[in-house]
Amino acid sequence: MTEKAFQRAKKEEYFRQTYMDSVALGDGARYVRWVRYYGFGDTDNYMITCCPDFSSIPTILVFQKVFKSSMIRREDDLLSLLVDHELIHAKQIYEEKRGRLKKNPIENELEAYRNQLEAIKSNRRYVSPELLEDIERKIKAFESFNS
Numbered sequence: 001m002t003e004k005a006f007q008r009a010k011k012e013e014y015f016r017q018t019y020m021d022s023v024a025l026g027d028g029a030r031y032v033r034w035v036r037y038y039g040f041g042d043t044d045n046y047m048i049t050c051c052p053d054f055s056s057i058p059t060i061l062v063f064q065k066v067f068k069s070s071m072i073r074r075e076d077d078l079l080s081l082l083v084d085h086e087l088i089h090a091k092q093i094y095e096e097k098r099g100r101l102k103k104n105p106i107e108n109e110l111e112a113y114r115n116q117l118e119a120i121k122s123n124r125r126y127v128s129p130e131l132l133e134d135i136e137r138k139i140k141a142f143e144s145f146n147s
């Protein structure tokens, strides 16, 4: 959608679901049933991808932390988390449900964080310096777990 709409969603909670519904997911859209704003409670996560047993297409839950964090200032910061990271998880879960591509959780995270970094390095996504730093830190951490 637009930067203006993102800024409005940041300020006005009632607008957040409308805003989430308007975000173009691109090629990843087929891996997601719904992107749902979930405004209750404080969470450690910005968003999670989950797949209830009755459905074979994942849902992404977006928490209020996304709209409150000083790291998520512009729409591209959110798109980095949602499109470049969380959609990778949606695809992973989608494929797993179909008996394909079962990887371990660390490899799953690495794939998602590396995809975020790749979009930034190739100038497809412009994120806040804090978010970039966070992504690089997570990649290092998961790489050290993995070795």
Ligand SMILES: [Zn+2]
Pocket: 085, 089, 109, 112
């Ligand atoms: Zn992740």
